[in-house]
Amino acid sequence: MPYSFPLGPYHPALEEPFKVKVQCRGEVIESATVEVGFSYRGIELLAQKRNWVEVITLIERVCGICSNTHAMTFCMAAETIAGIELPKRAAHIRTIIAELERLHSHLLWAGVGAEDIGFHSLFMEVFTLRERVMDTLEAISGNRVNYGMNCIGGVLRDIPDPAAHLPALDALAKGLGEIVIPTFTQNPTALARTRGVGRLSREQAVEWAVVGPVARASGLDIDVRKDQPYLSYADLGFESVVRPEGDVQARVVVRALEMMESVRLIREALLSLPPGPLRATQGLPEIPAGEATIRTEAPRGEAFYYVASEGGASPARVKIRTPSFVNIPAIEPMVMGQTLADLSIIQASVDPCISCTDR
Amino acid sequence: MAMLKTILGNLLRPSRTRAPADMPVVPPTYRGALTHDAGRCTACGTCAFVCAPKAIHFTQEPGVSVSWHFFIGQCSFCGLCEQNCPTRAIHLRADVPGSMNSASGDGLRLESVIRLQPCTRCGAAHVPLPAATMDALWAAGADEAERGYCPDCRRWAASARLRTAFIPDGAVAEGGRHDR
Ligand code: SF4
Numbered sequence: 001m002p003y004s005f006p007l008g009p010y011h012p013a014l015e016e017p018f019k020v021k022v023q024c025r026g027e028v029i030e031s032a033t034v035e036v037g038f039s040y041r042g043i044e045l046l047a048q049k050r051n052w053v054e055v056i057t058l059i060e061r062v063c064g065i066c067s068n069t070h071a072m073t074f075c076m077a078a079e080t081i082a083g084i085e086l087p088k089r090a091a092h093i094r095t096i097i098a099e100l101e102r103l104h105s106h107l108l109w110a111g112v113g114a115e116d117i118g119f120h121s122l123f124m125e126v127f128t129l130r131e132r133v134m135d136t137l138e139a140i141s142g143n144r145v146n147y148g149m150n151c152i153g154g155v156l157r158d159i160p161d162p163a164a165h166l167p168a169l170d171a172l173a174k175g176l177g178e179i180v181i182p183t184f185t186q187n188p189t190a191l192a193r194t195r196g197v198g199r200l201s202r203e204q205a206v207e208w209a210v211v212g213p214v215a216r217a218s219g220l221d222i223d224v225r226k227d228q229p230y231l232s233y234a235d236l237g238f239e240s241v242v243r244p245e246g247d248v249q250a251r252v253v254v255r256a257l258e259m260m261e262s263v264r265l266i267r268e269a270l271l272s273l274p275p276g277p278l279r280a281t282q283g284l285p286e287i288p289a290g291e292a293t294i295r296t297e298a299p300r301g302e303a304f305y306y307v308a309s310e311g312g313a314s315p316a317r318v319k320i321r322t323p324s325f326v327n328i329p330a331i332e333p334m335v336m337g338q339t340l341a342d343l344s345i346i347q348a349s350v351d352p353c354i355s356c357t358d359r
Numbered sequence: 360m361a362m363l364k365t366i367l368g369n370l371l372r373p374s375r376t377r378a379p380a381d382m383p384v385v386p387p388t389y390r391g392a393l394t395h396d397a398g399r400c401t402a403c404g405t406c407a408f409v410c411a412p413k414a415i416h417f418t419q420e421p422g423v424s425v426s427w428h429f430f431i432g433q434c435s436f437c438g439l440c441e442q443n444c445p446t447r448a449i450h451l452r453a454d455v456p457g458s459m460n461s462a463s464g465d466g467l468r469l470e471s472v473i474r475l476q477p478c479t480r481c482g483a484a485h486v487p488l489p490a491a492t493m494d495a496l497w498a499a500g501a502d503e504a505e506r507g508y509c510p511d512c513r514r515w516a517a518s519a520r521l522r523t524a525f526i527p528d529g530a531v532a533e534g535g536r537h538d539r
């Protein structure tokens with residue numbers, strides 16, 4: 001006897017509201033529909049009513065996890081319109097913050113994923129590691145979230161003593177290499193809940209236009225950091241991580257190996273921090289008329305910004321397309337034919353970020 | 360057996376939970392309790408301009424004072440007001456912000472009153488320059504009498520100085536009395 005079952009919007013697996021309505025026959029999911037829009041805040045419209053300085057603070061609140069990515073991408077768009085060239089030191093600092101943010105986002109996800117499969121001790125291990133990242137972010141920016149590092153034309157805060165952050169990176173690399181990655185890839189409990197679960201084939205990945213780690217776990221080698229290097233990625237060298245399997249396990253492995261790559265990038269950026277100014281401009285920004293589109297690789301995939309200016313005090317239009325916007329619908333093909341109990345880990349494997357999808 | 364080993368191993372290891380003593384140090388960049396120094400503020404409005412959640416606003420009593428208001432409930436601790444204040448009147452200190460350590464709601468609002476002063480030349484009420492700024496400006500040797508001037512009179516005095524520098528006293532022709 002088929003029945004339909006609403007999961008959410010108050011969610012057992014995630015902190016944010018979204019709804020998956022599944023049709024089941026017995027234990028098995030036959031189809032699913034995803035509904036979003038429960039935390040809509042109208043940020044794009046608000047952005048047209050705030051001046052160029054205030055918008056950065058506002059845009060930083062698009063997402064609570066990858067807040068820096070959004071503020072940074074917006075600033076990059078404004079810099080493109082105004083023809084401001086970012087000083088090298090600022091580019092390195094932005095890269096460091098962006099990669100630290102990716103680390104903390106992926107670790108957060110790994111912890112939540114571990115909890116979804118009932119693996120609480122792994123959750124604790126992961127969050128102990130994540131705390132090191134948060135401490136580093138706090139030491140650099142003064143805040144654990146919403147770092148407020150970006151301004152149009154550069155960054156607001158310096159990293160005066162780059163070497164001070166290296167021990168935390170060592171501890172992270174050790175923890176990831178010795179505990180998190182082996183547990184996710186070898187522990188029988190973790191394997192039983194992730195291997196072969198929630199498959200998304202390469203063809204489906206193309207069809208559903210997924211981005212970020214979800215695409216890379218289905219064999220699509222797309223990463224803005226490699227395809228269209230921005231900030232310091234071209235200088236630092238970047239290797240993308242791709243897996244062909246397309247299941248939850250592959251998404252775990254892609255994110256885990258990406259974290260190792262992030263640790264390497266941060267270490268290199270810290271060691272090669274070039275001298276120079278933090279900002280290309282002083283005082284309040286003046287943005288001439290024009291428009292720009294910018295893509296960056298957020299922790300969850302490609303973030304796309306379109307910013308238009310009419311030369312006034314506020315942007316004329318800020319269009320934001322976040323990675324989860326395309327990744328969340330791909331839950332529908334992933335859960336088909338899977339058991340109901342796997343629904344929560346499958347949707348968590350996409351790392352859906354609802355607040356940035358709804359904006 | 361394996362489980363026994365793990366339990367024994369854990370018993371012999373020190374706790375991994377953070378004790379209060381090994382909390383991470385509060386970084387110097389931490390953005391906590393906000394303070395405002397009325398003595399340095401020129402009521403220029405820059406802080407209110409850059410504050411996205413509109414935590415800062417001004418009220419005025421015409422001819423008497425301008426008040427700078429801050430409501431911590433709207434503050435997002437972005438630190439932009441501190442970064443952009445031209446006279447460094449705002450400071451986000453490393454203490455815990457007021458709203459978090461007070462259940463009664465004290466410290467939620469700040470108000471600084473900036474008294475207007477009459478101009479010593481024309482009498483117009485104006486916001487005086489902060490003492491530090493004045494000292495820096497007047498160290499260059501401006502006329503002490505100009506300290507009490509309003510911005511308009513300062514501008515007038517400056518252009519008068521320029522004029523006398525370019526046009527020697529005797530050379531001012533008849534009818535050359537431009538007032539601006
Ligand atoms: S606090 Fe600073 S920015 Fe704000 S009005 Fe006073 S002088 Fe201007």
Ligand code: SF4
Nearest residue numbers: 410434435437438440
């Ligand atoms: S810290 Fe930011 S939000 Fe708070 S008053 Fe200053 S500008 Fe406004």
